[in-house]
Amino acid sequence: MSGSLSNFHVPRHTLLRAKLTRLRRKETDSATFRRLLAEIGAILASEALRDLPETTGTIETPVSRMEAPMLAGPEPCLVAILRAGLGLLDGARMVLPDAPVGHLGMVRDEDTLIASEYVVRLPKDLAQRGALVLDPMLATGGSAIQAIHRVKQAGALYVRFACVVAAPEGVAAMQAAHPDVPVLAAALDERLNERGYIVPGLGDAGDRCFGTE
Ligand code: PRP
Ligand code: URA
Numbered sequence: 001m002s003g004s005l006s007n008f009h010v011p012r013h014t015l016l017r018a019k020l021t022r023l024r025r026k027e028t029d030s031a032t033f034r035r036l037l038a039e040i041g042a043i044l045a046s047e048a049l050r051d052l053p054e055t056t057g058t059i060e061t062p063v064s065r066m067e068a069p070m071l072a073g074p075e076p077c078l079v080a081i082l083r084a085g086l087g088l089l090d091g092a093r094m095v096l097p098d099a100p101v102g103h104l105g106m107v108r109d110e111d112t113l114i115a116s117e118y119v120v121r122l123p124k125d126l127a128q129r130g131a132l133v134l135d136p137m138l139a140t141g142g143s144a145i146q147a148i149h150r151v152k153q154a155g156a157l158y159v160r161f162a163c164v165v166a167a168p169e170g171v172a173a174m175q176a177a178h179p180d181v182p183v184l185a186a187a188l189d190e191r192l193n194e195r196g197y198i199v200p201g202l203g204d205a206g207d208r209c210f211g212t213e
Contacts, residue, residue, distance in 0.1 A: 041091025084205035127155030141173030
């Protein structure tokens with residue numbers, strides 16, 4: 001993956017950027033936020049997985065036989081970090097409808113900003129495939145770093161991470177903890193504020209997605 005930071009990539013994608021602008025606006029209601037997050041999830045999943053190993057096989061079209069491209073291995077598992085990762089998952093599943101899905105419940109303490117895990121449900125065959133981990137926000141990086149440790153512990157052959165908005169602090173922490181994991185973001189924002197929120201960001205992704213503000 002290319003980009004200004006190693007293993008971190010922000011695709012040049014006009015549609016993705018326009019959808020993110022709508023997502024960020026404070027007047028965007030929860031239903032629209034959820035829909036946009038799903039659309040962004042579809043774009044991010046296809047960008048994050050665009051260079052998966054490929055092979056060819058013989059198929060028949062209604063007209064003739066041909067040697068056609070196909071994935072060389074099984075589809076990667078999609079892993080949503082709860083809650084807000086569920087919003088991206090809806091779109092990612094449009095692109096990879098047969099992929100197994102894992103759920104990792106992570107919640108950040110609002111005072112210490114330390115993430116803790118409350119649910120782990122990963123497919124049993126994770127050691128036979130890769131994983132794309134999804135969470136809209138990479139703030140301090142604590143939630144994503146712990147989640148990726150879990151996915152690696154389960155034996156995933158490779159791990160990639162896709163988010164919507166990343167803070168420089170979170171990208172640096174991810175690169176220190178998991179230098180082997182490519183990170184894809186729709187945008188790299190300025191910084192974290194004193195409450196650990198990304199600036200300008202989009203607010204609390206979980207609350208906006210599920211209407212719990
Ligand atoms: C949010 C977000 C990430 C995490 C990012 O979740 O969806 O998982 O914060 O912050 P970090 O990079 O500093 O760990 P939150 O803990 O608010 O839980 P929620 O999705 O259930 O609202
Ligand atoms: N989690 C969020 O939902 N938003 C932020 O800005 C930071 C962490």
